[in-house]
Amino acid sequence: MMNQLLQNSYFQQLKMDSHLKYTDEDLIERFQNGDEQAYVELVNRYRDRLMNFVYRFTNDSEQSEDIVQDTLIKLYTHKHYYKKIAKFSTWIYTIAANYAKTELRKKKNRKTTNLSQMSSEEKDYDLPAVQPDTDKAIENEYLEKRIQAAINTLPLHFKTVIILRDIQELSYDEISNIAEVPLGTVKSRINRARIQLQKELKDIKKEKNY
Amino acid sequence: MDRYKFEDSISSYLENEMNLKERQEFENYMDENPEAKSLLENVRNNIHLIKEMSQVNTSPDFINKLFNRIEYEKNRPLKKIIEKPSNTFFGFSPLYASLMSVLVVSFVSIGLTMWSDNIPSTISLPELKGSIVDSSPGSPSNINLMNNQDLVATNVDSSIDSTINKSKNLNLDGKVKFVKNKR
Numbered sequence: 001m002m003n004q005l006l007q008n009s010y011f012q013q014l015k016m017d018s019h020l021k022y023t024d025e026d027l028i029e030r031f032q033n034g035d036e037q038a039y040v041e042l043v044n045r046y047r048d049r050l051m052n053f054v055y056r057f058t059n060d061s062e063q064s065e066d067i068v069q070d071t072l073i074k075l076y077t078h079k080h081y082y083k084k085i086a087k088f089s090t091w092i093y094t095i096a097a098n099y100a101k102t103e104l105r106k107k108k109n110r111k112t113t114n115l116s117q118m119s120s121e122e123k124d125y126d127l128p129a130v131q132p133d134t135d136k137a138i139e140n141e142y143l144e145k146r147i148q149a150a151i152n153t154l155p156l157h158f159k160t161v162i163i164l165r166d167i168q169e170l171s172y173d174e175i176s177n178i179a180e181v182p183l184g185t186v187k188s189r190i191n192r193a194r195i196q197l198q199k200e201l202k203d204i205k206k207e208k209n210y
Numbered sequence: 211m212d213r214y215k216f217e218d219s220i221s222s223y224l225e226n227e228m229n230l231k232e233r234q235e236f237e238n239y240m241d242e243n244p245e246a247k248s249l250l251e252n253v254r255n256n257i258h259l260i261k262e263m264s265q266v267n268t269s270p271d272f273i274n275k276l277f278n279r280i281e282y283e284k285n286r287p288l289k290k291i292i293e294k295p296s297n298t299f300f301g302f303s304p305l306y307a308s309l310m311s312v313l314v315v316s317f318v319s320i321g322l323t324m325w326s327d328n329i330p331s332t333i334s335l336p337e338l339k340g341s342i343v344d345s346s347p348g349s350p351s352n353i354n355l356m357n358n359q360d361l362v363a364t365n366v367d368s369s370i371d372s373t374i375n376k377s378k379n380l381n382l383d384g385k386v387k388f389v390k391n392k393r
Contacts, residue, residue: 043276048267055266065268069276076280144263151260166260191221197260198252204259 024088032079039079042088043072049168050096056163057100058107059148067103071096090177093170097160097178104156143204150200157181158193165190211239216246220253 022030022038024045030038050071054064074095082091151159157179164175175190176183211219216239222228223236240247299307 043273047272048265051268052266061266061269064266065272068268069272069279072276073279073283077283140264143259147256147259147263162260166257167263169261187221188218191218194221194253194256195217195249197256198249201256201259202252204256 025084028079028082028088029084032082039076042075046089046092047072050092053093053163053168054096054100056148056151056167057097057104057159059152063103064100067096067099070099086177087174089170090174093164093168093174094178094180097164101156101160146204147201150197153200154193154196158189158196161186161189162193162197166194211235213243213246216240216243217249220250223250224254224257 022041024042027038027042027045031042047068050068051064054067054071055061058064058067071092075092082088151162154162160179161175164170164178165172170178172183172186176186179186179189181189216236219228219232219236223233228236240250302310
């Protein structure tokens, strides 16, 4: 069924156009009632958003793609778990965030083990050795790596809220639901995460000559 | 406003969540402290830089992989339960069956032993010969005494020491003498 839909790209495009008028909540409702094309549309709407979100957690494209796939498969297999009391985006981000956090914890444990097995000389690791260049593309790449490295230094609860707020641009209410913490805690964490990031990135201002 | 309050309020200021009075106070602090103003500008620039980061997208074959995985999930065979009826006793494996038998036998034998230990204490009360009398109300020995018709009769007068009354009805063989008996 799914492959047939995929192979018939013309049909898929037509159906997708007709789905443009539907909200996410309408689509999941249709999917819950058996319309698999609504699932295809939800996948098309969310795959890149989720990928960008998860990548900021893991900093690993391949792993991020696996997590996004797991999230979208869970959407397929557990579609009836969604209740219309919450926004669909909140629900799907919560699933992705939980998968990402789990993977990150596993990765951290592996890293701790590996570092403990290394000699002290091997433990000296630095940020990616990309130097600023006159070329704009290289400069941007360098800058992004610096920012990503700074985000990676944040504790997990800070990282979650800062990605959701400053990268995904979700509202405080949505972040509160996804992170499952009160609104005041979300605001406080975002503020503290921004200040911590500022400490990590204070020399960027000099490099960029803001 | 102090440094800590200023830092706590940076996001509220940047996201326009302050009332007029708070905003005025915040800006006054910045005017008096240039490093605070610099901190605010840095935070603002960082937010801008983070928002400007390039979008990371899924690979072109993402959809194919996803739908293949969904097909696999849909057609995945359920795990079959393998039964081994020849080697079970009432549904237990030989090891568990023997352990269960030992447990049951132990439980029954311990229970019987405890029960048989309790029987003499209920019927051999006269053999106590008055040496030890538990006078606490509701104790098993007291209940047994109360069942004895003779003792019930003596207990009618509560002013008389019940211990002495009991001793009169017990066969003490002259081995135990009560203080009041000397009178």
